[in-house]
Amino acid sequence: xxxxxxxxxxxxxxxxxRTGLETPLAIVFLVTAALFFVSSIAATRALGVFIVLxxxxxxxxxxxxxxxxxRPPSGYLTGVLVTVVSAIFSVAGLxxxxxxxxxxxxxxxxx
Numbered sequence: 001x002x003x004x005x006x007x008x009x010x011x012x013x014x015x016x017x018r019t020g021l022e023t024p025l026a027i028v029f030l031v032t033a034a035l036f037f038v039s040s041i042a043a044t045r046a047l048g049v050f051i052v053l054x055x056x057x058x059x060x061x062x063x064x065x066x067x068x069x070x071r072p073p074s075g076y077l078t079g080v081l082v083t084v085v086s087a088i089f090s091v092a093g094l095x096x097x098x099x100x101x102x103x104x105x106x107x108x109x110x111x
Contacts, residue, residue, distance in 0.1 A: 028053060041100045048096030055089035058082065 032050050035043035058064050064082055067074030077085060096103050 040104055044100035044103050045097050048093040051093030052090050055086045055093060059086035
């Protein structure tokens with residue numbers, strides 16, 4: 001679709017363009033969820049990979065929508081803010097990949 005065409009839903013509200021990565025990201029998410037039944041360390045590392053992938057997608061899109069779920073976006077983070085937010089998510093994802101035991105101990109309720 002040409003970049004100059006706006007996509008609108010039935011209420012004529014602008015809908016963010018699709019990236020073409022929705023299906024692969026959904027598959028990665030399902031694999032990550034399935035790994036929690038096998039090994040919590042492997043699943044935590046996979047979760048880190050998923051977070052890094054999402055950060056890269058956000059960075060590539062160049063904008064991050066914010067607002068209430070189920071309503072059109074209230075606005076978008078753009079420019080330097082997208083870079084900063086994507087970097088923060090990337091570092092958090094990398095931390096899950098490198099130190100999964102620390103993340104698991106943070107959410108362990110003592111059982």
